[in-house]
Every structure is written in structure tokens, then in C-alpha cells.
Amino acid sequence: MKLLIAFTAAALLTAPAIAVNCRDAKGKFVKCPSASTSVVKDAKGKCHFASGPKKGQFTKCP
Template sequence: MRNRFAACLIAFSLLTATAAPAMAAPCKDARGKFVKCPEKKPAAKKGPCKDAKGKFVKCAK
């Protein structure tokens, strides 16, 4: 029982230690300095066509 608890505690600590750097913003410029990450464009949805502001526009074919 004690060994199982210790193994779970070690596994949890390793998972949380490796997840922290992954959450940090990894955006760097050519010199290696941290910069603000560019905004991601929303995924294209099927159905009525909309522009960036959400207004309906004629769909391009």
C-alpha cells in the first residue's frame, strides 16, 4: 500500500513537472527573445460564409 502510494506520488509529480513548460508561450523571435504570439485564425466553418467580423458575405467558389 505504501509503495503504491509512493509510486503514484512520483508519477503525478513527473507529469506536472513536464506539463508546466508546455503551457508557457513558446513564441520567440529570430534572436531568441520572447514575443507575443500571433493570434490564431478561426477555423473555417461549413455553411453560410462569414467574414472576420462575423457578418454574412457571398461565398467564394
């Protein structure tokens, strides 16, 4: 029981740190990209999707 309470308290303390607001280049709030897609930078410095349905397509660098 004590272990469950400790995990619940830890989850509540770290929850605000997980919630990140995404902004565009102008500082406006935008919808955050999903966690299932990852963006990587190639050797030329351009960013593209590494996985997901848009794999290989170029995108703006975060």
C-alpha cells in the first residue's frame, strides 16, 4: 500500500513537467507533434521524419 502511494505521489509531481506547450517560430501555440513520429537531422542539416506514415518526408526542424 505504501509503495502505491509513493508511486502515485511521484506521478503527480512529475506530471506538470511532462505537459509541454508547443510553439511555432512566431511564438504562437500550436498542436504538438505526436510522439509516434520522430524527426532526425541528416548530414546536410535538413530534418525529415524517421518513422511513421510520413517517413522520409522533409519537415521543419524543431
